Amino acid sequence: MERSRIAFDHWIHKHHFTFRDTRGRNLNVQCNLCLPKINILSTARDSTSNLKKHLERKHSVACRRRIRDEPSVEAPSSDGPSSYESSVLENQMAESSSEAKEAKIERSTIDPTTIYHQTSQSWLNSLVFNFIVEDVQPISILEQPGFRKMIEALSRGNKVMCRNAFITRLEVASNKMKGELKDKLDKVQTLCTTADVWSVQDRSYFGMTCHWLEDNLERKSAALACTRIPISYTCETIIAKIQEIHSSYNIESKVQATVTDNGNNFVKAFKEFCPEDDQEVEQSRFEDLGSILCDGEMGGDFFLSYFLPPHQRCASQTLNLIASKDLAEAVLKGQAGKLHSSATEKCAAIWHKAQSSTEAADAIESIAKINFTDPCSNQWSSEYYAINKLMSLTDSQLNELFEALGVPHFTPDETAYLTEYTDVFKPVAFALDLLHGEEKCFLGIVIPTLLTLKRKLEEKAANTRLFSKVIDSTVKAIDSRFKQVFESSDARLATATMPQFRLWWLPEDERESLRAQLITEVLQVDQGTEETETNGGSVHEDEFFSYGPGSSGNKSGKREAAEQVWLYLQGTNKDLKCLNEFPGVKKVFIKFNTTLPSSAPVQELFSNGSNIVTPKGHHLSDEHFERVLLLRYNSKITTALE
Known part of the structure; x- marks a missing residue:
């Protein structure tokens, strides 16, 4: 043969x-x-x-x-x-x-099967690599016999890359991604970062993302790190990681704020290591520079304090804390506390049945035409929406549902209570959703959202039968927990530069003061641009002196800034695109609204990582684990996976 x-x-x-x-x-x-x-x-x-x-x-x-x-x-x-x-x-x-003619056809319509055969192994390697990174698959899949057999059969005998080949390719792609990201961030004037700590499988990771606004006001995001830290981390560990990551991307001077949750370690870290300018005068003291340099630990803390940006607490997490703690405690202590407990226990029985039994889930789908998920214990809005789903059913649907699941029926008082509960606190759930966004959510939306929420709750208080004291407690909690935001100059300027709000949200007697601040900011950003453009160049004599008609001195610049701000504040167009007509105001908008009100993006980074960290499937080193996550998160703004 x-x-x-x-x-x-x-x-x-x-x-x-x-x-x-x-x-x-x-x-x-x-x-x-x-x-x-x-x-x-x-x-x-x-x-x-x-x-x-x-x-x-x-x-x-x-x-x-x-x-x-x-x-x-x-x-x-x-x-x-x-x-x-x-x-x-x-x-x-x-x-x-x-x-x-045929040569042209050959270039444009060559048989794709031939191309596939000629580059099949390299193409297969790219497909498998992208599959693992984009879908956050464990690297152990490369060693699974079924996966290898399937790929080799579909590719007509080509081999699946080995673990070492994947690691090599991962390092190359990661270095390319980081280089491209550094180039992008070098061109950005202002950005914000979000940070959080994630613990899983007896490991702790420190994650950080960064966000900025393009000139067209489109928000861009990137992941900077998801690095391993000790399980018993301290606030000093957090500060060191923040400084290290900011420094590795050369963005220390560009970070407008770092957004975190309300965790004690973050709050303590930023409180103890805040910049010297933020310290009160009576806390200032002189230190001998020589002794500071000789003392390793104190010297480290001394210099770290100069790299910390301002701290911004996550607004959605703070509001969730108000709803799940202050509001919930007020409800339980109120006149309807027992009614709330009994009603929510019956709701929980339905949610548990839906999660633990496929028959129960099918019955709910058949009767109510809806799906129930067990509410997240630390997310008030998830429980609210689950209750709201039940209250959207008719009495006959509820009775049929209770009979099918074998759980106790609502009493008439419980039904009335839950109906009023969902109506009164609907604005809280809406505000939480609003503050949890990313692409269209800016720092300037926080104050108007809170003010509107307070007003709507106070309107509900006049018509509620059971929740007037609960509403009072909730409003006081908003004032207390968001006091720093209400008093923040950055947050107020961020709001004023949003065409949707301008100064309409402020009392009449406070508008003039904020208008003056806005003029000052417009003047400063314009001067900063001019200095950047003329830096290193020769200065003409007429440009040095600022006397006489036609001069471009400070008074003229201030008049132009004041006129631009006045025209902006008189406008009624609420579309962000109208800022293109007011370039100075637009620069101030970008400066202050670059900051996100939520730390949700870093949570998304962690949720991607949970697919890799499994008891059986995770064999990546900490460094390689981080590279996979960053490549996946940054695939939209870099070409490392192309």
């Missing part, structure tokens, strides 16, 4: 065919270029001319040049050219008049 296949085995175009079997003096082969169509061809044992003719007729564009120059495997005839050579000559004459 080996002798009978000797012509086919030594043929230069053998790779275009797959041997199937022998039939007498002939061989049966399958054309790989015809795939996905199965095309079985027959050829003589000692000749490949039949297969060459097939390539001529069906795949001439892809194979013409190599076939044209190839000698026949058959013994040459002394009488003249072989039939194959004659066929080639005829084809050359027929095609000579349209050579240029």
Whole structure:
């Protein structure tokens, strides 16, 4: 059999065919270029001319040049050219008049199957690599027999990359991604970062993301780190990581604020290591510089304090804390506390049944046409929406549901209580959703959201039967927990530069003061731009002096800034695009609204990581684990995965 296949085995175009079997003096082969169509061809044992003719007729564009120059495997005839050579000559004459046209076609419509075969292994490696990174799959999948068998069968015998090949490719892609990200951040003037700590499988990770606004006011985001830290981390560990990450991307001076949750370690860290300018005068003291430099620990803390940006607590997490703690405690202490406990216990029985039994879930779907999920214990809004779903059902649907699940029915008082509860606290749930956003959510939306929430709750208080004291407690909690935001100059300027709000949210007697601050900021950002543009260049004498008509001195600049702010504040267009008409105000908007009101993006980074960190499937080192997460998160703004 080996002798009978000797012509086919030594043929230069053998790779275009797959041997199937022998039939007498002939061989049966399958054309790989015809795939996905199965095309079985027959050829003589000692000749490949039949297969060459097939390539001529069906795949001439892809194979013409190599076939044209190839000698026949058959013994040459002394009488003249072989039939194959004659066929080639005829084809050359027929095609000579349209050579240029066919060359163009060859470049644009070359057989994709040929491309696939020529680059199949490298293409397969890219597909498998992107699959693991984009879908956050554990690297151990490369060693699973079923996965390897499936890929090798679909790729017609190509091999799945090994673990070491994946790691090498991961390092190359990660370095490319970080280089591109640094280049992007070098061009950004202002950005904010979000930070949090995530603990899983007896490990702790420190995560950080950064966010900025483009000139078209589109928000861009990137992941900076998800690095391993000790399980018993301290506020000093957090400060060191923040400084280290900011420094590694050269963004220390660009960070407008770092957004975190209300965790004690973060609050303590920023409180103890805040910049010197934020310390009260009576806390200031002089230190001997020599002793500071000699004292390693104090010297480290001394210099770290100069790299910390302002701290912004997550607004959505703070409001969730108000709802799940202050509001909940006020409800339980109120006149309807027992009613609340009994009603929510019956709700919890329904949620538990829906989660633990497929039959119960099917019954709920059949009766109520809705799906129930067990509310997250630390997310007040998830419980609120679950109760709201139940209260959207009719009495007959509720009764049928209780009967089908075998849980106690609501009493009339409990039904009335839950109906009023969902109506009164609907604004709280809406505000939480609003502050949890990212792309369209800015720091300037926080104060108007809180003021509107307080007003709507106070309006509800006049008509509620059970929750007037609860509303009072909730409003006081908003004033107390958000006191820093209400008094923040950054948050107020961020709100004033949003066309949706301008100064309309402020009392009349406070508007003039904020308008003056806005003029000052517009003047400063314009001067900063001019200094950047003229930095290092020669200054003309007329530009040095600022006297006389036509001068560009400070008074003229201030008049222009005041006029621009006045025109902006008189406008009524609420679309962000209107800021293009007021370039100075737009720069102030970007400066202060770059800060996010929520630390939700870093939570998204952690949720991606949970797919990799599993008891059985995680065999990545901490460094490689971080690289996979960052590549996946940053795939939209870098080309490392292309």
